[in-house]
Amino acid sequence: MNPPADTALDPAPGLAWHNSFAALGEDFYTLLPPTPLPEPYWVGKNPALARELELDDAWFASQAALEAFTGNRALAGSRALASVYSGHQFGVWAGQLGDGRALLLGELQTPAGPQELQLKGSGRTPYSRMGDGRAVLRSSVREFLCSEAMQALGIPTSRALCVTGSDAPVRREEIETAAVVTRVAPSFIRFGHFEHFAASRQHAQLRILADYVIDRFYPACRTTEQFAGNPYAALLEAVSGRTAAMVAQWQAVGFCHGVMNTDNMSILGLTIDYGPFQFLDTFNPGHICNHSDTHGRYAYGKQPNVAYWNLFCLGQALLPLVGEQELALAALEPYKTVFPREFEARMRAKLGLADAQPGDLALIESLLKLLTRDQVDYTIFWRRLSHHVAGAGPETVRDLFLDRAAFDAWLLQFSERLTTAGPGHPADLMLKTNPKYVLRNHLGQQAIEKAKLKDFSGVDTLLSLLQAPFDEHPGQDAAAGFPPDWASSIEISCSS
Ligand SMILES: Nc1ncnc2c1ncn2[C@@H]1O[C@H](COP(=O)(O)OP(=O)(O)OP(=O)(O)O)[C@@H](O)[C@H]1O
Numbered sequence: 001m002n003p004p005a006d007t008a009l010d011p012a013p014g015l016a017w018h019n020s021f022a023a024l025g026e027d028f029y030t031l032l033p034p035t036p037l038p039e040p041y042w043v044g045k046n047p048a049l050a051r052e053l054e055l056d057d058a059w060f061a062s063q064a065a066l067e068a069f070t071g072n073r074a075l076a077g078s079r080a081l082a083s084v085y086s087g088h089q090f091g092v093w094a095g096q097l098g099d100g101r102a103l104l105l106g107e108l109q110t111p112a113g114p115q116e117l118q119l120k121g122s123g124r125t126p127y128s129r130m131g132d133g134r135a136v137l138r139s140s141v142r143e144f145l146c147s148e149a150m151q152a153l154g155i156p157t158s159r160a161l162c163v164t165g166s167d168a169p170v171r172r173e174e175i176e177t178a179a180v181v182t183r184v185a186p187s188f189i190r191f192g193h194f195e196h197f198a199a200s201r202q203h204a205q206l207r208i209l210a211d212y213v214i215d216r217f218y219p220a221c222r223t224t225e226q227f228a229g230n231p232y233a234a235l236l237e238a239v240s241g242r243t244a245a246m247v248a249q250w251q252a253v254g255f256c257h258g259v260m261n262t263d264n265m266s267i268l269g270l271t272i273d274y275g276p277f278q279f280l281d282t283f284n285p286g287h288i289c290n291h292s293d294t295h296g297r298y299a300y301g302k303q304p305n306v307a308y309w310n311l312f313c314l315g316q317a318l319l320p321l322v323g324e325q326e327l328a329l330a331a332l333e334p335y336k337t338v339f340p341r342e343f344e345a346r347m348r349a350k351l352g353l354a355d356a357q358p359g360d361l362a363l364i365e366s367l368l369k370l371l372t373r374d375q376v377d378y379t380i381f382w383r384r385l386s387h388h389v390a391g392a393g394p395e396t397v398r399d400l401f402l403d404r405a406a407f408d409a410w411l412l413q414f415s416e417r418l419t420t421a422g423p424g425h426p427a428d429l430m431l432k433t434n435p436k437y438v439l440r441n442h443l444g445q446q447a448i449e450k451a452k453l454k455d456f457s458g459v460d461t462l463l464s465l466l467q468a469p470f471d472e473h474p475g476q477d478a479a480a481g482f483p484p485d486w487a488s489s490i491e492i493s494c495s496s
């Protein structure tokens with residue numbers, strides 16, 4: 001039997017914890033220790049992030065670290081807490097939610113600024129509602145790998161330091177086993193935190209939270225002359241801008257989040273909550289990756305509008321601070337120009353175009369139509385197009401299309417545009433913008449099947465590919481190939 005988490009303090013070397021969120025006061029959270037899991041083992045470790053956090057190597061390799069990141073041993077100086085938030089789920093107000101299976105440990109100072117560490121799957125909290133407070137191995141491996149895949153793709157995201165597992169049974173559709181992911185981000189505050197205090201009319205707390213976020217992450221909102229100098233309207237605009245930029249990157253890389261509820265939207269514009277996500281195989285704007293999303297609310301092509309809808313909820317929550325509805329609406333307005341601008345910029349980079357020209361959007365739109373109509377594999381298309389521009393010839397990319405004449409016509413237009421592409425070699429830009437490796441469902445699934453048998457080599461190998469997704473990685477081409485037929489039968493739902 002493991003000792004209770006709060007009696008064995010582990011003085012991990014060099015870890016100086018700060019607890020700025022805890023300093024907000026107990027209206028925002030409940031302090032409580034994680035619930036231990038029996039006989040933990042490492043499932044995945046991220047040495048690169050451990051170095052960024054300046055963790056002691058020997059300690060990160062130790063049993064003490066394994067126990068700490070499973071929640072079996074408290075780290076001296078950390079103050080584990082579950083925060084309270086609310087939110088809209090699938091477009092409907094869901095009331096109070098909160099960290100039902102996550103615990104914030106506190107924050108560490110790093111060269112890149114403060115980083116919070118959070119355990120996910122560490123036991124029940126006052127916000128667990130009917131849940132067991134646990135996360136299963138399968139979803140934890142997916143979150144671990146995808147966080148790091150997104151980071152390497154240059155997409156704002158929470159990170160993942162490690163996953164630990166235990167044979168403790170967890171009931172989902174069938175009996176599975178437990179795991180805990182240690183996540184890292186400057187802050188895990190969500191739109192839902194603001195909605196919580198607005199809905200419960202706790203306007204003093206709402207202001208404390210907004211001030212905390214502005215002072216730590218958006219200090220320019222204090223000095224802006226925009227919005228009549230209203231810092232809360234400026235905050236709304238800044239969050240809208242970051243959210244627009246993040247979703248533009250999702251769209252460009254073909255990432256489907258799957259459960260864009262307002263409680264899964266980061267106030268820092270980070271991708272958070274890797275649940276039923278998917279990287280597109282064939283390009284299809286209507287693709288629904290979440291098996292629980294029966295109406296397709298979160299289909300790939302709808303993500304930009306859903307993000308705006310979510311920002312509108314944030315605007316409503318901030319209204320008591322902003323004061324005037326017109327100001328809040330004005331702060332949301334730029335989303336409508338920032339998103340298309342960012343999306344076009346990302347797509348231009350995928351095409352190797354370093355500058356903008358008037359016909360670019362038409363070129364992008366006509367390509368996306370062809371990809372949709374011929375159900376072309378999105379990642380493979382871009383990589384092959386990059387190699388073509390690098391001099392490999394058009395055959396392999398042309399082979400992906402059914403309507404070759406239509407593709408040839410597009411390629412001719414593209415080739416003409418490339419002759420005016422501006423400085424630098426377009427292929428260089430393309431090969432570092434269009435990844436060879438993305439975390440396709442079947443790749444994750446293969447690593448999970450092995451991990452269930454206690455072979456964690458698949459997790460490790462995938463992590464190394466996904467952390468350098470633009471590199472060739474000789475010998476690993478199978479992981480960059482078409483998905484097998486069985487991939488389309490993988491059903492990923494909210495069950496995690
Ligand atoms: N097994 C569980 N036990 C307790 N609470 C849960 C469980 N699964 C989900 N929840 C809670 O249900 C709500 C919605 O869950 P959702 O799937 O969006 O989040 P999550 O995957 O648990 O976590 P996060 O958003 O922190 O990544 C949250 O309040 C979450 O904490």
Ligand SMILES: [Mg+2]
Pocket residue numbers: 263264273
């Ligand atoms: Mg969530």
